Amino acid sequence: MRKNRLRLVGVLAAVLVAVTAPAVQAKDEPPTLAELAQRHGRYFGSATDNPELTDAPYVSLLGSEFDQITPGNGMKWYATEPQQGVFDFSAGDEVVNLARANHQKVRGHTLVWHSQLPDWLTGREWKPRELRAVLKKHIQTEVRHYRGKVFAWDVVNEAFNEDGTYRETIFYKTLGPGYIADALRWAHQADPRVKLYLNDYNIEAIGPKSDAYYKLAKKLKAQGVPLHGIGLQAHLALQYGYPTTLEDNLRRFSRLGLDTALTEVDIRMYLPADEEKLATQAEWYRDVTKACLAVRRCVGITLWDYTDKYSWIPAFFEGEGAALPWDEELRPKPAYYAIRDALK
Structure with a gap:
């Protein structure tokens, strides 16, 4: 009888351990970058x-480590309005649905950009009145579709050249610089609650291009145009040096009265990667993260995908890569631990 009782106690103890073990493990798991x-x-x-x-392994990590997603291509004009007046939101919707399932928020990217436009838009000359109507319809249809599903929009992307002059896009050449204020107003009409951003690369440091955004933002705010933030893409490269005025730039x-966000962060290097380059990259990721944390209105950081497996860099910059905190096998690199360190 005593033997049976002991055996029963042993079984109960084993069951108890089996039931509680996952809970104990879960408690011991380190917090994610999002947390x-x-x-x-x-x-x-x-x-x-x-x-x-x-x-599947990629999607699992994407769903667990992050609390915000930006669709790389699915919301761009070529994807969403492939034929004039014919809208297709399936690619963007897939990302939004994934984010919702994982309780992540979505940044809308992007409404007005000179690149990845459909042929019907770029293949002809437009009268200003016609193009204004086309632009307004595109912006408002897309913003309405995603109303309540995205927290922010990159409304106008890459509007300036490196020297701070306006980029000669189809929109600028046909409509003049006022297209930016119009785009913001139209987006605001379609969703008064969403945060509206201008977004660009090489504006991390103070210089001619970021000065152009500063002047434009000041002017738009003075005119009562609905602009809520500036997105600094932060596609950095080791060979060009760290943008040491980043924090000052975020502050100005x-x-x-604007939010800022680091919207497309990656830090590329000439290949092959070695210990020294990866250590420098890690330092930069730490510094970028700390700069955002140091400025109250810097609301968040987005990697331009998190793994080298899906990085855009090698296809666009010959001989360069290894730009992200996870390698091609989804293993964390020194940069990942540096980000964690900065966030602690």
Whole structure:
């Protein structure tokens, strides 16, 4: 009888261990980047793209480590209005649905950009009146479709040249610089609650291009145009040096009453990667993260995808790569630990 009782106690103990073990393990798991960022009132996100969503290990990490997603291509004009007046939101919707399932927020990217436009738009001359109507319809149809599903929009993307002059896009050449204020107003009409951003690369440091955004933002705010933030893409490269005025730059935009966000972060290098380059890259990721945390109105950081496996860099910059905190096997690199360190 005593033997049976002891055996029963042993079985019960084993069951108890089996039931409680996962809970204990879960408690011991280190916090994710998103959880660490949330302690500072920030988000930590990643871009993604539709072809990658068939990769189960990738999707699992995307869903667990981050609390914000940006669709890399699925919301751009060529994808959403492939024929004039014919809209297709399936690619963007797939990313939004994934984000909703994972309780992540979505940044809309992008409404007005000179690149990745459909042929029907670029293949002819437009009268100003016609193009205004086309632009307004595109913006408002897309913003209405995603109303309540995205927290922010990159309304106009890459509007300036490196020297701070306006980029000669189809919109600028046909409509003049006023197209930017119009785009913001139209987006605001379609969703009065969404945050509206201007977004660009090489504006991390103070210089001619970021000065152009500063002047434009000041002017738009003075005119009552609905602009809520500036997106600094932060596609950095080791060979060009770290943007040491990043924090000061974030501060001057916040003094205008604007949010800022680091929207497309990657830090590329000449290949092959070695220990020294990876250590420098890690330092830069730490510094970029700290700069955002140091400025109250820097609301969050988004990696331009989180793994080298799906990085855009090698296809666009010959001989360069290894730009992200996870390698091609989804293993964390020194940069990942540096980000964690900064967020702690």
